[in-house]
Amino acid sequence: MTTLFISDLHLSPNTPDINQCFQHFMRTEAINADALYVLGDLFDFWIGDDDKSEFANQIRAEFKRLTDSGVPCFFTKGNRDFLVGKRFAKQTGVELLGDETVIDLYGRKAVVLHGDTLCTEDTQYLAFRAKVNQPWLQWVFNRLPMSVKTPIVRKVQTDARDNKKSKSLMIMDVTQSEVERVMLDHQVDLMIHGHTHRPDMHTFSVNDQTMTRIVLGDWYEQGSILCFDANNYSLQARPFSSKPC
Template identity: 70%
Template sequence: MTTLFISDLHLSPATPEITACFIKFIREEAPQAEALYVLGDLFEFWTGDDDKSDFAETIRQEFKALTDSGVKCYFTQGNRDFLLGKRFCQQTGVELLDDMSVINVYGKRALVLHGDLLCTEDVKYLAFREKVHQPWLQWVFNRLPFWVKEKIVSKVQGEIRDDKQHKDLTIMDVTQSEVERVMRQYDVNLMIHGHTHRPDIHRFKANGVECTRIVLGDWYEQGSVLFCNTETTELQTRPFEGSSREHGQLLS
């Protein structure tokens, strides 16, 4: 059996090639797995579980078919889909994880998370994150008419795009000292996350202990999957329709 990890698909009706790659993956590959972990930013932006669009319903149906087949599916909220909640999980059979969760990956304790909390130098974003994660604010937002929420989200997305254009790329990457602190806190030497769109396998020592941090890739130019079984752990890509490129990076 295998366990699969994905993140940063940024699914949207405006990017049908990404949606097609995802649907192919979830129909043909994910059903063969023991579990699928989605580590945030599945959507370009999730406005709320009351989204009744054809696009949103299609994604719900794909997850429901997967979980109905017996595959466990877990979801960690990202900075683009922090409004995904209990209703989505009830409709799809997906299980929502905490911001940081320790799981067992074939005998190895691993910490899984979206990754935005590791970017401690991005002070402006972390302040925004703290604000929008306040339960009372989400309670109010979720009770607004959907068309009003869409207008608010559109404005916020524009502000985020403008802000990113003026940020140094190093600010939007993880802070190594925070990575090590969090791994000590959770007593793990393996971490898996997304968010930074910089797929790689980082090996380092922390307090004399060999540690590994695996960064999942985005789906802007191809699908990106972390493939794990009892014998190997490998970062792999999945080509979009019409493309033949596919490669992997081995961890073990």
């Protein structure tokens, strides 16, 4: 059996190819897994658990189908879906994780996270992250009508895209010292995260200990999955097509 990891799908009503690939993955691969971990940015932007649109209901239904089948699903919030809350978890059966969570992968400890907090040189983003994750602000936003929330979200998305264009790739990547600090704090030699959209497996040494950092890929041009079992692990792609991927 295999544990599966995905992140950075950025699902929306405007991404039919990605949505179709995600649905096929959930029904043919995740359904047979030991567990599924979603490490943030499942959505291009989750406007709130009160979203009753057809798109939101379809995504909720996919997770409910999976968890009802007995496959546990764990969800780490990203910078696009930080408003996913307890209602979503109750409706879908997924378990919400904290910013950093240590898990057991067939006898090996690993820390899993979205990855945005590792980008310590992107101080502008980290300031934004701290602001929008304030409980009181989320409490207020979640009680606004959809007609008010929608234009606010569109403005945030536009500003984020504009800010990203002006930043160097180095600033938007992880800081190695922060990676090492997090791994040492949690006493693990394996880290799994997304966010940077740079799928790869990095091996390095700290205090004569070999450590591995696995970066999940985005789903912009193809599906990206980390398959992890007791004997091996690999980053795998799932191509988009007119038929289910």
